Amino acid sequence: MSAITTGFQSGIQDWRSGPAIPKLDATQARYLERWLFFTGELFSDMARTNPYRSDPRVYRNISLLWKHYEAVVTFYASVIYQGDLSTDGRQLPDGTRGAIPIDPQTGSDATNTQLMTAIAELWSAWNWRQQMSLRPMYGAALGDVMTELVDDVERGMVYPRIVWPGYVVDLELDYVGNVKAYALEYRVTEEHRNGQSETYTYRKEVDGDEFRYFKNGDPFDYFGVGAVIANPYGFVPAVWDRHRITWGDRGASATDGTRQALLQLNSIFAHAFDFQRKAFFAPIIVSGKLTKSMQDTVQMAAPASGKDASVLARQLQFLESDNDNVTIEQAQFDIGKTLEMIEFLRKGIQAENPEASFYQQLREMTQVTAPGAERLMGDVKSRVDLARAGYDAQTVKLFQMALSMCGMRANDGWTRPLTRRQAVFLPYTLDTYKAGGMDFGISSRPLILPTEAERIDLIAAKEALVTRYGLAAAGLDEAEIASVLKDRQENLAVIGDYGTAEGI
Numbered sequence: 001m002s003a004i005t006t007g008f009q010s011g012i013q014d015w016r017s018g019p020a021i022p023k024l025d026a027t028q029a030r031y032l033e034r035w036l037f038f039t040g041e042l043f044s045d046m047a048r049t050n051p052y053r054s055d056p057r058v059y060r061n062i063s064l065l066w067k068h069y070e071a072v073v074t075f076y077a078s079v080i081y082q083g084d085l086s087t088d089g090r091q092l093p094d095g096t097r098g099a100i101p102i103d104p105q106t107g108s109d110a111t112n113t114q115l116m117t118a119i120a121e122l123w124s125a126w127n128w129r130q131q132m133s134l135r136p137m138y139g140a141a142l143g144d145v146m147t148e149l150v151d152d153v154e155r156g157m158v159y160p161r162i163v164w165p166g167y168v169v170d171l172e173l174d175y176v177g178n179v180k181a182y183a184l185e186y187r188v189t190e191e192h193r194n195g196q197s198e199t200y201t202y203r204k205e206v207d208g209d210e211f212r213y214f215k216n217g218d219p220f221d222y223f224g225v226g227a228v229i230a231n232p233y234g235f236v237p238a239v240w241d242r243h244r245i246t247w248g249d250r251g252a253s254a255t256d257g258t259r260q261a262l263l264q265l266n267s268i269f270a271h272a273f274d275f276q277r278k279a280f281f282a283p284i285i286v287s288g289k290l291t292k293s294m295q296d297t298v299q300m301a302a303p304a305s306g307k308d309a310s311v312l313a314r315q316l317q318f319l320e321s322d323n324d325n326v327t328i329e330q331a332q333f334d335i336g337k338t339l340e341m342i343e344f345l346r347k348g349i350q351a352e353n354p355e356a357s358f359y360q361q362l363r364e365m366t367q368v369t370a371p372g373a374e375r376l377m378g379d380v381k382s383r384v385d386l387a388r389a390g391y392d393a394q395t396v397k398l399f400q401m402a403l404s405m406c407g408m409r410a411n412d413g414w415t416r417p418l419t420r421r422q423a424v425f426l427p428y429t430l431d432t433y434k435a436g437g438m439d440f441g442i443s444s445r446p447l448i449l450p451t452e453a454e455r456i457d458l459i460a461a462k463e464a465l466v467t468r469y470g471l472a473a474a475g476l477d478e479a480e481i482a483s484v485l486k487d488r489q490e491n492l493a494v495i496g497d498y499g500t501a502e503g504i
Contacts, residue, residue: 027250028166031142034253037262038069038141052263059267061274066265066342068349068356069141072254075355076243077137079384080391083449085123085132096455099132100395101443111437114427119399119440121424122406125157134162136391139243144251146182147394149237149402156414156422158405160398163238170205171240171249178397179236181207206236232408234430237401239394243387254387258349265345272338354380362448374447381447392442400438403428 036042052058083099104112138145146163170183203214211229219227242251407428
């Protein structure tokens with residue numbers, strides 16, 4: 001499957017540049033609009049990209065003068081998985097569990113350690129410290145996004161690849177959101193070695209049994225092994241993230257609820273802005289006499305210099321008048337009322353999307369601890385927890401499928417001898433998941449990472465607990481409780497030997 005020509009490879013990856021779709025259906029148009037809102041380019045080319053030319057509710061020459069999309073999307077991209085990743089999948093040197101706190105559930109300490117090591121190798125191979133923000137970013141901006149797993153046998157690794165959701169033309173999910181089948185379709189421009197180019201419709205269909213490829217609607221052998229290739233995994237190697245789950249298989253973006261209010265705000269803003277600019281280009285009519293302080297009276301029609309004042313006035317965009325009573329009349333509006341309307345809409349938008357002003361409000365909480373700030377910003381935390389639940393579930397599936405595929409290739413497929421990284425996946429096969437050998441969860445984590453001083457205070461408070469019940473209520477698991485009680489007994493024994501705790 002990886003035997004692909006350089007020319008075809010450059011063409012087949014055209015989707016990475018974004019949506020270049022000649023005919024947009026309703027779903028694809030919605031994705032494009034969401035993305036242009038995020039980038040701020042929705043009205044950059046009014047003649048081509050303004051989707052509201054015939055909407056009487058929206059000012060024809062609307063501009064995107066104010067938006068909150070980028071602030072909201074960047075917020076989710078940075079907080080869904082924030083922090084560093086450990087090299088072994090466990091605790092970081094600072095005592096935290098990192099951006100993705102893995103809780104292995106394989107049934108034994110040995111297999112748990114083995115699983116954590118394998119996941120950490122995927123983090124390293126995928127540059128996941130940087131890449132882990134992409135799915136939340138696209139999901140928050142577009143509503144949903146697909147991530148395929150690419151089985152690159154030649155390079156000896158399985159890699160994730162983000163797919164523009166507008167190219168997902170067919171999608172089948174099961175009851176819990178697992179991808180059972182999907183189809184990608186988009187236009188491709190392929191550059192051939194002879195300098196000629198070819199544009200066609202590429203289509204790929206995937207289910208648990210087969211990969212099927214089409215060119216302009218007809219089966220086509222892109223890889224030299226047939227237009228239909230058996231699926232060796234038994235599952236569909238892709239996950240479908242939905243930022244907010246709604247009816248159907250498509251998700252809702254983080255800003256869908258404020259879309260219409262944002263359009264109305266910018267409609268009023270752009271209209272008022274353009275009206276104000278009209279005064280800058282209106283001609284100035286000068287009538288009667290012009291008098292300057294501490295100078296003689298000057299007649300514009302016959303100035304003392306003897307120059308032709310009429311010609312001079314026209315060059316300066318003045319209009320000469322022979323009537324002293326001539327005035328300029330221009331429709332006026334109360335700019336204060338306009339600002340009130342704009343401010344009213346802006347506050348309403350930020351109330352519905354408090355994520356947009358989260359960090360601004362956080363900077364104003366100078367005397368509040370991280371837990372206290374989370375309580376004060378409870379509406380934001382609840383939204384983040386809801387979004388994390390969805391992304392975490394798909395992250396678990398993504399890594400489990402990747403481990404299965406890597407294990408299959410490590411045992412039969414990758415070039416021998418295996419590298420140290422590849423050998424880590426030898427214990428895994430396509431049946432390991434069914435046997436529970438790859439079970440793990442992702443723990444909850446704080447919205448605001450505590451400072452070192454706050455972590456020390458929390459540790460001191462937990463160490464002050466003296467009963468098993470108190471330690472369990474504080475969130476320690478049975479192994480941690482046993483370790484704490486053991487340390488306490490050893491310290492008491494030392495105190496008994498020396499008669500004092502000083503110097504311990």
